[in-house]
Amino acid sequence: MPTPSTPTHVETPNLRVLSPSYPITLKFMDVTYRLKKMDNKRSSIIKAIFESSKPSDQIISTEDRIILKSVTGIAYPGEILAILGPSGSGKSTLLNALSGRLHGHALTGTILANSFKLTKPVLRRTGFVTQDDILYPHLTVRETLVFCSMLRLPRTLPREAKIAAAESVIVELGLSKCQDTIIGNSFIRGVSGGERKRVSIAHEMLVDPSLLILDEPTSGLDSTAAYRLVKTLGELAKKGKTVVTSVHQPSSRVYQMFDKVVVLSEGQCLYSGKGNDAMRYFESIGFAPSFPVNPADFLLDLANGVCHVDGLGERDRPNIKQNLIHSYNTILAPKVKAACMDTVSVPNKNTLPLGSNTSKECRHSDRVSLFDWFNQFSILFHRSIKERKHESFNTLRVFQVLAAALLAGLMWWHSDYRNVQDRLGLLFFISIFWGVLPSFNSVFAFPQERAIFMKERASGMYTLSSYFMARIVGDLPMELILPTVFLIVTYWMGGLNPDFWSFVLTLLVVLGYVLVSQGLGLALGAAIMDAKQASTVATVTMLAFVLTGGYYVHKVPPCMAWIKYISTTFYSYRLLIRIQYGDGNKILHVLGCYHGGSDRASCKFVEEDVVEQISTVGSIGVLFLMFVGYRLLAYLALRSIKS
Numbered sequence: 001m002p003t004p005s006t007p008t009h010v011e012t013p014n015l016r017v018l019s020p021s022y023p024i025t026l027k028f029m030d031v032t033y034r035l036k037k038m039d040n041k042r043s044s045i046i047k048a049i050f051e052s053s054k055p056s057d058q059i060i061s062t063e064d065r066i067i068l069k070s071v072t073g074i075a076y077p078g079e080i081l082a083i084l085g086p087s088g089s090g091k092s093t094l095l096n097a098l099s100g101r102l103h104g105h106a107l108t109g110t111i112l113a114n115s116f117k118l119t120k121p122v123l124r125r126t127g128f129v130t131q132d133d134i135l136y137p138h139l140t141v142r143e144t145l146v147f148c149s150m151l152r153l154p155r156t157l158p159r160e161a162k163i164a165a166a167e168s169v170i171v172e173l174g175l176s177k178c179q180d181t182i183i184g185n186s187f188i189r190g191v192s193g194g195e196r197k198r199v200s201i202a203h204e205m206l207v208d209p210s211l212l213i214l215d216e217p218t219s220g221l222d223s224t225a226a227y228r229l230v231k232t233l234g235e236l237a238k239k240g241k242t243v244v245t246s247v248h249q250p251s252s253r254v255y256q257m258f259d260k261v262v263v264l265s266e267g268q269c270l271y272s273g274k275g276n277d278a279m280r281y282f283e284s285i286g287f288a289p290s291f292p293v294n295p296a297d298f299l300l301d302l303a304n305g306v307c308h309v310d311g312l313g314e315r316d317r318p319n320i321k322q323n324l325i326h327s328y329n330t331i332l333a334p335k336v337k338a339a340c341m342d343t344v345s346v347p348n349k350n351t352l353p354l355g356s357n358t359s360k361e362c363r364h365s366d367r368v369s370l371f372d373w374f375n376q377f378s379i380l381f382h383r384s385i386k387e388r389k390h391e392s393f394n395t396l397r398v399f400q401v402l403a404a405a406l407l408a409g410l411m412w413w414h415s416d417y418r419n420v421q422d423r424l425g426l427l428f429f430i431s432i433f434w435g436v437l438p439s440f441n442s443v444f445a446f447p448q449e450r451a452i453f454m455k456e457r458a459s460g461m462y463t464l465s466s467y468f469m470a471r472i473v474g475d476l477p478m479e480l481i482l483p484t485v486f487l488i489v490t491y492w493m494g495g496l497n498p499d500f501w502s503f504v505l506t507l508l509v510v511l512g513y514v515l516v517s518q519g520l521g522l523a524l525g526a527a528i529m530d531a532k533q534a535s536t537v538a539t540v541t542m543l544a545f546v547l548t549g550g551y552y553v554h555k556v557p558p559c560m561a562w563i564k565y566i567s568t569t570f571y572s573y574r575l576l577i578r579i580q581y582g583d584g585n586k587i588l589h590v591l592g593c594y595h596g597g598s599d600r601a602s603c604k605f606v607e608e609d610v611v612e613q614i615s616t617v618g619s620i621g622v623l624f625l626m627f628v629g630y631r632l633l634a635y636l637a638l639r640s641i642k643s
Contacts (some may be wrong), residue, residue: 127204276490
């Protein structure tokens with residue numbers, strides 16, 4: 001998709017393309033999240049089985065695991081609220097709750113934006129940056145943000161304004177130097193970790209969010225990169241945004257940039273308030289460090305039950321957390337709750353992100369016209385081509401196909417028309433190779449893209465149907481080139497029917513078979529959504545299809561015979577035989593089978609393998625139904641995925 005290379009004619013300050021950003025005051029009080037835990041102890045199950053008089057609902061007992069317990073805090077516009085705590089303390093769960101991603105009876109408490117419950121207009125003004133950078137590795141920084149801008153910004157905006165918005169965010173987050181560098185990942189060299197994290201933030205900044213929530217954005221970064229990133233967040237906060245972030249172990253200068261801090265330990269609050277008041281609070285309750293220390297390190301030590309305080313040793317560790325929780329509940333919690341109750345926002349057009357314009361924008365964005373659908377399809381199609389061309393035509397895959405083509409051509413070099421068994425072996429090899437390879441490659445497609453797909457769908461960037469059709473259509477020009485090259489080499493080296501029309505028909509059958517096999521892999525991958533499990537199922541499925549394909553076993557046991565009628569290999573193999581030998585009468589005459597020919601073994605082989613058993617139209621019809629059916633199953637499987 002062409003994009004302008006010099007957008008310098010657009011002024012950065014005037015690029016706010018959505019309705020004006022509303023400041024949001026976020027308050028959360030007594031947030032509790034319980035997770036049902038099944039107690040499947042073998043002894044209790046066996047006991048319940050033998051005690052038939054016991055009700056069945058007592059066979060398995062349930063108990064709640066508390067992930068969060070009465071967490072309270074407040075974040076104002078222009079501030080950074082940092083959630084601190086060790087791994088497993090509930091930081092990510094709290095952020096998911098604050099961003100509206102947790103629902104149901106398991107979540108209790110009160111979460112308010114400007115003294116109102118979270119609504120769709122508020123959530124559309126909320127940017128959520130996950131801990132992992134979920135980005136396409138082969139796209140450049142600029143391509144990533146331009147595609148995101150095209151899909152995510154309102155459809156009423158002109159294309160030039162969306163591109164200008166992406167360029168503005170690139171400048172705002174300091175990504176200009178690396179805008180033409182690919183994102184990369186752990187296997188592909190690209191931008192640095194800090195730059196990749198800023199790209200993830202830029203994704204959310206495109207919609208000019210009033211509330212920005214980040215899950216451990218400094219994870220995996222060195223202290224300097226972490227400082228620069230948090231400094232960028234501070235600059236965003238100064239523009240009136242409310243920033244809430246979790247941080248695992250910040251440096252001292254990073255900690256100094258936090259306006260407010262919430263310290264969690266095993267889902268419970270140890271502190272909630274201003275960052276520069278935290279040390280004084282813990283000193284007031286008898287927890288002061290015995291030597292100068294990074295405040296963040298000291299707070300994390302307390303959250304872990306470790307404290308370098310005179311008179312407290314390792315034996316006192318279990319009591320440290322209990323004392324801290326008790327002190328918080330009796331001293332600090334009432335003050336924090338009172339502050340939340342006192343700061344009631346007055347509903348007006350400047351503070352309340354629930355105005356009529358925003359609501360109309362929200363309702364309008366839920367409807368997708370045919371024109372909008374094709375626009376989404378076009379953008380996703382171009383993005384798919386740019387991203388997948390590197391995977392489809394990487395050196396190893398091209399070498400794999402060419403090596404197989406040359407080996408097959410040399411093994412069956414100018415095979416004799418009358419040597420039916422060898423020639424059918426070549427046709428069956430083609431069926432196996434182009435049945436297994438496409439299905440195995442496509443089985444990874446949706447599992448690998450699941451994280452990106454779920455993230456973008458949650459943001460409302462496009463419809464499922466436009467994504468699915470762009471993915472399917474985008475594969476066609478790339479998945480059909482290598483089979484064509486393979487057949488050009490193998491067909492003429494193997495000495496198959498030299499008639500050009502026969503070659504064209506063979507090519508059409510192989511290409512159709514590739515598309516059907518690809519559909520099978522897509523369906524399995526979408527239904528299972530686990531690459532390893534799906535590949536295992538694909539292996540067993542293709543093994544069954546190959547064994548019943550009609551070459552290895554002629555008399556399939558009745559209990560297994562039904563498999564061949566759903567075998568893609570069986571129908572493609574029959575079509576390839578039909579193109580080479582017709583209905584078998586000609587080769588029977590050549591071998592002299594009707595006149596008592598001497599080669600009775602070859603005659604029997606022709607009668608069992610070549611003589612038509614299923615009509616050509618029937619084979620084509622079944623393959624077409626499989627082509628449509630597998631993709632329909634893949635679409636329905638994707639549609640059933642819950643956020």
